[in-house]
Each structure stands twice: as structure tokens, then as C-alpha cells.
Amino acid sequence: MQQDLMFSHFTLRSAGIVLRRTLGAVALTSMVALAAPSVSAQGLFSPVIRVNDQAITQYELDQRARFLAVTGTPGDPLKQAREDLIEDRLKLKLITEVGLVPTDEEVQEGLEGLAQRTNLSLDEFYNTMGQAGVDPQTLRDFTRVGIGWREYIGARFLARARPTDEEIDQAIGTAGRGGVQVLLSEIIVPLNEETAPQIEGFVEQVRALKTFDDFSAAASQVSAADSRANGGRLPWMELTRLPPQLREIVLNLKTGEISDAITLQGAVALFQMRGIREVEGSEQRFAAIEYATYLIPGGRTSEGLAAAQNVIDAVDSCDDFYGIAQDQSPDVLTIESLPPSEIPNDIALELSKLDPGETSTAVTRNNGQTLALVMLCGRTSEIAEDADRNSIASALTQQRLETFSNSLLSQLRAEARIIE
Structure with a gap:
């Protein structure tokens, strides 16, 4: 034993x-x-x-x-x-x-x-x-x-x-002297066979916009992100919550500037910088992010979004998805914990906006025909750099074992017949 x-x-x-x-x-x-x-x-x-x-x-x-x-x-x-x-x-x-x-x-x-x-x-x-x-x-x-x-x-x-040496190095990390926060607006446009011919012209039109209000109006009209209800405006967020692949792009933007088109899986994203600031204290870094992806037929059609809303109304945490996905194909539900650099950009972008238990309906798969409902389960912070490597490896291992244990137990419970 x-x-x-x-x-x-x-x-x-x-x-x-x-x-x-x-x-x-x-x-x-x-x-x-x-x-x-x-x-x-x-x-x-x-x-x-x-x-x-x-x-x-x-x-x-x-x-x-x-x-x-x-x-x-x-x-x-x-x-x-x-x-x-x-x-x-x-x-x-x-x-x-x-x-x-x-x-x-x-x-x-x-x-x-x-x-x-x-x-x-x-x-x-x-x-x-x-x-x-x-x-x-x-x-x-x-x-x-x-x-x-x-x-x-x-x-x-x-x-x-068990973590790899690279994952332990990542968990040790190096704490910065201060954290950087950015204030962004976004436009996420689905990319599929129907929209592809118009994307280039659309991007040129957006990048020609001169004001925050113009960008916000465009986001309200065409963006597929949940932020469209707020004109594409996102709240202040720590730079480290963004996908690693997007941080350099964002940092190079001047206030009011709009980024080049960033190709995601099944979508194109544009960002406008509304502000950047430095805050006191060490920036928070994450060794792993756990999230759930639940696939719904229909993409972002009214039927698909309605089905997604029904699921959102029925779940409070990632474990609740096991009951929703019961008796469906195993491919429908995925719950995994990955280093930020290994998460697909479109999903990572949505996760950066979420707190644990919150969801996004902006991601699609299968050329826009499938909606990927995403929920953030939690983030695992990197551990202080002066910690012993063996202690860090043990801590990461135990965290992951407990996650596996809890997920399996939730699945067993969802499949069980319990009479009280």
C-alpha cells in the first residue's frame, strides 16, 4: 500500500x-x-x-x-x-x-x-x-x-x-517587483466558411476606428464574446491572467491603439488598449488552470445558446457537469488542468475573464457548428521560489491527486442510484 x-x-x-x-x-x-x-x-x-x-x-x-x-x-x-x-x-x-x-x-x-x-x-x-x-x-x-x-x-x-522538471521550474517561478494590469476592449468574430471572405475587410474597418466609443459600438454589433453586452469593455485584469501568447501583443499597444487580428481556433480577435497600470506587490502567476469544456450542437445559433443557458442554469461548479453529461458520449465533456501555455488560445482568453464557477459561450468548434461551453474550475498559483523542489513536487502531486479524486467521486455519484 x-x-x-x-x-x-x-x-x-x-x-x-x-x-x-x-x-x-x-x-x-x-x-x-x-x-x-x-x-x-x-x-x-x-x-x-x-x-x-x-x-x-x-x-x-x-x-x-x-x-x-x-x-x-x-x-x-x-x-x-x-x-x-x-x-x-x-x-x-x-x-x-x-x-x-x-x-x-x-x-x-x-x-x-x-x-x-x-x-x-x-x-x-x-x-x-x-x-x-x-x-x-x-x-x-x-x-x-x-x-x-x-x-x-x-x-x-x-x-x-507527478510534475515534470519543467513544471516544477514553472511553479517556482520568479515573482516580479510589481504587477501589471491592463484595461482592454475586445471584439471576437467567429471564423468559418461563411465569414472568412469578409474577415479581412472587416478587420481593416475596425483597425481604422479612432475612438473608444467607435470600437465599443462595433463590439456591440458584431462581437461573439459575452462582453458585447458591455460594448466589448473588459474590467481591469492582471496581465498574467491573459494567455502567455497574447501578453507581448497587448503590452506593445499604446492607449487607444487597436491590435492586429489575432487568429484563434474558430475566431478572430481584436483588442483595443484603454489603459495600463502598475500595482504594488508581486504579480500572481499560475502553474495550472483547471477548466471544463462542454460541447453543445448548433454553435452560437439561438438554439445552441438557449441550450447552453439551460446548462448554465443547472450547474454551479465544474463537478456538476458530470450529472449533465451522464449517458452522453465521453467526448462531450472534458475537465482538465493544464499549464497556461498549453491551453488553446481561444479558451485561455475566455478563462482569463472568469472567476471560478463562471462560464463563457464565446468558443466554438467544428467550424462553428458546435458551441463549447467553458467554465473555470480554479487556478493553481505558482509556489514561492525559495521553496524546496521536492516539497513543490509533492505539493503539485497532491493537488493533482485530490483533483482527480474529487472529479472521479463526483462522476461516480452522478452515475449512482441514491435513495435517501
């Missing part, structure tokens, strides 16, 4: 596990008094949740809630217990199917390590948990699933999660 693959989801919520020998039975019991409603002895072992063909009993809920309360997990212990036990059933099913269920000896070793992180011996740990009414079997079940899931995630994703 790969015991070194420890990421936060499997370490008792990190600092959440802080037990003291001085806590008595009464104090611990009072912490979890509202962890579960009063039920009869017969009903205690009745199923209250079904996950596919597996049952979760009221007793298991009560036990996990007590355990979470004692270990200091934030939030409602009973609510969190429900979520954790549902996920445990999904994990257990998968690790059982692939033959990675830990042995009793491995579980024992895991429990000893768990006790050590509370500064208690295993006997003292059992005793402290027992005073709060937590059964040893609850601890064994928790540990068994955690170890097995870590082993599975490591076996499946570790090779993909």
Missing part, C-alpha cells in the same frame, strides 16, 4: 483531529448529543439511505456523526456523516471491484498511524473514542476505505499527477 499518498480529504480533515487525554466521557458525549435523532433499538439498524445495492443504517450515521464531532470536523456532524458515508459506499464498491480492499493488518497499521496523529497510543485512542460512544468497528471501516481509496487513486493517477 502506498501509505505516503496522503492528501487532505483522507487525513481527518487535517487539523480537525485534535484529541486530548483530559477529555472525559461526559464532555465528549455532550459534543455529539445532537448527532442523531432518538430511534428505537429495532430502527437503529434499519436502512435510512441506499446507494445502488448497498444500505446505510441509522446506527452507521450515528457512529460517523459522533466520530466527526470528536475529531472537530466543522459543520453539522450528521449532515456531513450522510455525505461521507454515501461517498464511502461508492469508494468501497470501486476498490472491491479492482481488488484493492486493504487487509486487516494494513487497517491495523493505518489505525496506529491515525492514533499517532492525535498524540495518543492506539489503546488510548480507542478509549477516548469509546468514551464518546464510537465503536472500534466504525474506526476500522473509516480507515479501510481511506487506505483503499488512496491506493486506488495513486495506482490510477499518480503517473499523470
